[in-house]
Amino acid sequence: MTISIAARCPKTGQLGIAISSSSICVGARCPWLLAGVGAVSSQNITLPSLGPKMLSALEAGKTPQEAIKQAIKEDEHSAYRQLTVIDIHGESACFSGTETLGIHNIVQGNNCVAAGNMLANTEVIDAMVKAFEDSEESLTASLLIALEAGLQQGGEMGPVHSAAVKVVDDYPWPLVDLRVDWADDNPIKELKKLWQDYEPQMEAYVTRALDPREAPSYGVPGNE
Template sequence: MTFSIIGYDPEEKEWGIAVQSKFLAVGAVVPWAKAGVGAVATQAFANTAYGPKALNLMEQGKSAEEALKIMTEEDPDREQRQVGIIDANGNPASFTGDGCYNWAGGITGRHFTAQGNILVDQRTVQEMAIIFTKTKGSLAEKLLAALQAGQQAGGDSRGQQSAALLVVKEQGGYGRFNDRYIDLRVDDHPEPIKELIRIYELQQLYFSPSRPDKIVPLDGEIRDSVEQELTRHGYANSNPLVDEDLFSALTKYIRTENLEAREQAQGHIDTDVLDYMKRQK
């Protein structure tokens, strides 16, 4: 009932999964990952024990192929399962049982595995494989691009409902307290992949550090735009503002909108913050 892609970034040491399904809250069932160990997608008549079990086997030193073999051999209902695995070194493995509903199958390649069942046809996984390989950028961006390409190629034959993106990285989580670098879910939506991409972009705005080329002085046209937006959003009552009032209003806006990661030294602004202000209604 699902199509997914698992990938590995050897430079950033990230493991991740993107998935979509005509199924409520697919992110609560399919994706499993642990930094330094690997990632798993368990689907079709999903055995959710495959997630923690595969991670445990790989943490003990088993490869993706070895973990997959052990799990499926022990499972009397394996022919109804579909699973993809990437191990700590980025080696992929994929299994589709003969009892999975057509079209069902998977493709593995360098640092990725793509799989799906109840698909329109095989083009969904083929396009995911092609786009993941071709796309430049972060692992999350590659996974999302591949997922979107899979949907455009046909996707789940029953339609869309939910999607999820999970990327793990050592100390990548909030406050560096865990490995959940990106953990986003769209549980019920008519266009879940489009919505997942939208909230991913918000996640990056909230939590990614500012790029140096985006930090500019608060003067000239930039200052005029900031004043206009602060007034429009109710953070200022007059225009023009003296420096002290402008800086105070901007600080209040940034902290109200949870954009502290983008806050700059007084007299400067990250233009991504200004762009966000302009997009807000």
């Protein structure tokens, strides 16, 4: 059981994915991103290698639709996969195999694409896309708003136990990579709290990486 949204910010060029699932550690298997290239969610009966494979296709100049077609052609079990992809230009594509679990839906929106399986109802995904498109917050915050909207619309059929949000910017490492790998209750709420704690420090960590001379002091031993 999984819901996800992949998106692009036209102002910053950031790409991101927010995702939740009944399974443990969804953030370790399903979201795949490459700065300046694209974002892919490989879900349902997950084959993690499809993420890097589609990103490589995008990097080589393939369109999102071409990247998906290539990936499912090379996967003998593609009927069990649900895939979404968005590229750096905001173009998206999606696929749900015939063996996708339960009630499922995929919706392509403006600079976003959302998908889910084992849903309480198909409107869950519509609510996620609308919430993202209506948001005027940062990409990370907008992704979390969309995830919460899906939950409020009914979410998944069963209990949700893990959630993640990942965003890339201009750097070869993620700008945001936050995960709740297991929670007995409401990992999306815990993920939102993680973001609220991390957001005020986010730019400082970028500065530390790019120019340590300009990094703020945190008053720890050896850091004056």
